[in-house]
Amino acid sequence: MHNDDQNLFSALRAALPEDLSGIAVETDQGATYSWRDLDRATAMIANLLQSLELPEGARIAVQVEKSVEALMLYLATLRAGYVFLPLNTAYQSAEIEYFIANAEPAVVVCSPKNFGWVSKIAFQAGTRNVFTLGEDRSGTLLDRAVHHGDVHTPAVRGRDDLAAILYTSGTTGRSKGAMLTHGNLLSNAQVLKDYWGWQPGDVLIHALPIFHVHGLFVALHGALINGSPMLWLNKFDPQRVIAWMPRATVFMGVPTLYTRMLAEPALTREAARHMRLFISGSAPLLIETFNAWRERTGHTILERYGMSETVMLTSNPYRPEEGRRGGTVGFPLPGVGLRVAGDDGRELPAGEIGGIQVRGPNVFKGYWRMPEKTAEEFTADGWFKTGDVGKVDERGYVTIVGRSKDLIISGGYNVYPAEIEGYINEMPGVAESALVGVPHPDFGEVGVAVVVPKPGARLDGEAIVAALKAQLANFKIPKRCFVVDDLPRNTMGKVQKNLLRDQHKALFG
Template sequence: MPAQNLYALFQQAFADHLERTAIQTDTGARYSFSDLDQQSARIARWLQSIGLQRGDRAMVQVEKSVPALVFYLACLRSGVVYVPLNTAYQSAELAYFMENAEPRVFVADPSRADALRDLAAGLGVEHLVTLGADGKGSLIDAAADHGGEHAICELAPDALAAILYTSGTTGRSKGAQLTHGNLISNAQVLHTLWAWVPGDVLVHALPIFHVHGLFVAVHCALLNASTMLWMGKFQPRQALEWFPQATVFMGVPTLYVRMLQEADLSPERCAHMRLFISGSAPLLTETFKTWQERTGHTILERYGMSETLMLTSNPCRPEAGSRVAGTVGRPLPGTDLRCVDEDGKHCGAGEIGGIEVRGPNVFPGYWRMPEANAKEFTADGWFKTGDMGQIDSLGYVTIVGRSKDLIITGGYNVYPAEVESYLNDLPGVDESAVIGCPHRDFGEGVVAVVVPLPGAQLDAGQLTAAIKAQIAGFKVPKHLFIAKELPRNVMGKVQKKALRETYAHIFDGQ
């Protein structure tokens, strides 16, 4: 197979536009495509100077910044495997990630470096460098002495580009391996399907530690040599001010809800925009319709996962069909998607079944987890997403639930078993059950029900504070209840459906 490096594809796309503005930040800073190319070359040369080779891992937990994106590009061009982490992860989670991925470099926020230094050293991480939201840190200082030219590493399509950690149903995160071939195929398909044209400008409002912000938004913009209007943290007012000079916006449902709260959101404000895309969590039909009424635009909803990148999309071009509220559209070109029943038989139109997928965008498996790979892939090579859905007669996919109780809150994945494992380890806790309940802003909110040990006196506030110190904030239950027992069926299995019904309206009015 021919060599394929994703960065080489980007470089080819912007080769004739090196002095064009690649990124304009909300602080007024501007970076040209030449800046991105030269600065990533310097970091790539620094990585080589400290001995990193293709296939070595570089782990990153920093705030969003352009230099943080440049570090990712440097990893791509040098063949180093990029391992981004949510900035909310705490030390107990970081220890597991370091031990599992064995990174040779860890890039940390300066404010957390001292606390992480002993942990990193104890787990064999050779280099800990810093990078702040202001773009400054020991990483930038170290790379400054290196030249701005670098020969892009030639790689096979199956060479690893990134590992994304996604929470596991057994309480431990799994590292989804994504190859250069996976990322290239998905970027090219989305670039064509979403009708990117010269002159498109993207409002980049998402974090860059997960698929949506990095592998969808950034990749499409770089492949199109498009300018990105870059927010460090999402501000609805800033987004609206940028719409008259932009054409594309990508966001999670929460961002659309927040922009709808702006009084001057109007068709006139959005007249220059051509495409609004939503993903990472279910978009409420109410939000879909209200956005149409307020802006004159119809949001394009799509569906993807860390393990598969994008899988489906509502149509972009009118001639391809309508964008249907409540659906995630049709499978992408080159991606196969099916719904199967418990016996593995194909479901008919409108019948609900487990969603399975295959295609060039689907990952080869989890990092160092052969048992999980054997379980999550079928004998004929389809990946079991764990989502339940149905396909209508026109090929539109609707997600109806998640067989593994996955909670998606504000676009972030939370697996109940992981949160339960931390709760169950707290003093006085006998057992717990974590569920997702409907939440207007976040799609779902995390709710926990905890049963005390005999004689133990538990305080919901203290339990919440204790778990907050151990796990990422988006995983922390927004409501925690103390109960005498959990509902069970005759086989002793906890009935989470009953719990979800009990607390279904807990976030009403919030």
């Protein structure tokens, strides 16, 4: 523990405007919050959390719909010195049961409509405190927080102290909790403030979910550490974003959001004239989208690359004259080391494709309670193996070509085939299955399941998809399911997913 305070909240709080009466957040419902509102509300929630006498390093698990109050809960968790654990709102009971058992949170906050089943899981797992928080300011969290004082001294935290745990699905088996420290998050926010040219007067349109690195850390910290107001949407609405552009300067989105805006006639050069920067990430941006956006708006989308374990790693340059290149994720950020290694672990020369390895102050502390897994994912000389496959060209631009383990990225969310195959294989009459990603015009890619029945069993692809819907988040559900006699294999007996992908690649195009 350093004696110098590295609490991320304190750094963000110090960056706020001197006059706290200005508007910090305006929502698509017309509600406004001042900087003082953020300061007071986070103090009250932090005081509530501290009144619960939680153990040191307690996890606060949160599965709620997006709202400004949910943002306040995140900031209050940092302020009080606890560990924030955001959960995708799409997760169902089997998933939530695993996360609560694995993380052992002291507090769980869920949507009011889910209180019945979530509280049952939480109480059975030994969680003492379960609160609710609705997107309309309803719920027991705020009811209780109102009775607490609106002044709070932020907890002192060192740069190596845990700030958040983000669950990232394993390519084999269960999700792993990536442990991010105050130093990881603060160093990344400071680097990006400079790299992306944040300036006085900037206004961010915040249209991303806040259970994911992109919306929670990159967008939110970006605005806060610059003291910039946000125009806030609880749910993405392409027409609203376009209507807001004349009042804003920065927008961050996943590729799906850009394709949806391109479908709106209102998107013109005039509409985007006041904007300074459009950033894309979380999934590969198709070159068609990159080109179409430039033609329609006159703006060149800046693509960058990061992951749950590392926050942001690379970015195309901010100054357009330095060249934002479509199809690349730009250069390693200042302070980030990036190298491409062959199967033997040796660094490869420019232009050759291999495994991407990184190091830097942004790289996580390890996986929660998985020391063996953590050790496996780092090289002997301390570089993190991202699991992404790519190359670096002569000029230093990084291009990602794929995921070493057949990851599917659907609408910006990671889908790990092994997890879904596990559920399908447990169904009656199923001998085995394979899930592959195929191109999709709206989501980038979607999963297609190929299933082999046991001898004598009759399987129905649509029934398999319906059964999965009851168990898993919607973004993980295969769009189609085919029943076949056998799966293609190589001489080693490995399923040849590349052949299955080729076979189905034109399904949605």
